[in-house]
Amino acid sequence: MNSQELIIELNKIIKDLKGFVLITGMTGRGKSHVAMHVYYLFTPYELPLVDHDMAWFINISELPFLIEKNRKEFGDTLGFLEKRAAPKLLVLDDLGTMRDPSPSFADFIYLLVEKRHQARAGKITIVTTNLNSQQIRERYGDAFLSRIASGKNYKLEGKDRRFENLGF
Numbered sequence: 001m002n003s004q005e006l007i008i009e010l011n012k013i014i015k016d017l018k019g020f021v022l023i024t025g026m027t028g029r030g031k032s033h034v035a036m037h038v039y040y041l042f043t044p045y046e047l048p049l050v051d052h053d054m055a056w057f058i059n060i061s062e063l064p065f066l067i068e069k070n071r072k073e074f075g076d077t078l079g080f081l082e083k084r085a086a087p088k089l090l091v092l093d094d095l096g097t098m099r100d101p102s103p104s105f106a107d108f109i110y111l112l113v114e115k116r117h118q119a120r121a122g123k124i125t126i127v128t129t130n131l132n133s134q135q136i137r138e139r140y141g142d143a144f145l146s147r148i149a150s151g152k153n154y155k156l157e158g159k160d161r162r163f164e165n166l167g168f
Contacts, residue, residue: 002158003030007037014041019120020151023128028160031128035091038126042089055089061097064105081108085115089124095148096131101139110144117147125151 001009010017021038023031035057042055058066070080084090092112098105116125127148129136136145 001154001156003034003156003161006030006034006154006156010034010038011041014038017124017152018122019124020116020148021124021126022148022151022153023126023156024132024154025130025156026160027130028162029156029158030161031156032093034156035093035126035128038124039089039091054087055091056084056087057091057093058084059093059097060095060109063109064098064102067105067108077108081111081115085112085119088122089126090116091126091128093128095127095129096135096139106140110140113144113147117150120151 006023010021023034025031039055039057067077067080071077074080090112092109101109113125116123125148131139133145133149136148
């Protein structure tokens, strides 16, 4: 399946979509593009990464900086976790881009996913990643993998669209 085919499929089922959507594939296959498309269905006319109650789109590599910023400003990580678990749509983009996530980050991301798993009725969590299931298991554990793979799973294939634009 390519990214355009997945967008068409998600458009058809978006009203009934809930729980987790795991989108995997090699770099440049359109995973983030698909996730951003769904984000825009929830937040028309808004720029990506706008912080509001309906949807939140975050690149995983930014999350440790936001956690630390929140800890310094408010002295609290739990409140930040609760706020990030609340929106109807949560997009966790590029899981696995951090080469060696710290134990505290891995714990935070697990708790975030667990909260979304517990409240899956009426909520959508999209996770995009280049990692395969074994790599996710090794970095984040079986329970984490079990939760993010509990819903719809899609693997995007084809050529790297960025390289195509460069003529490679």
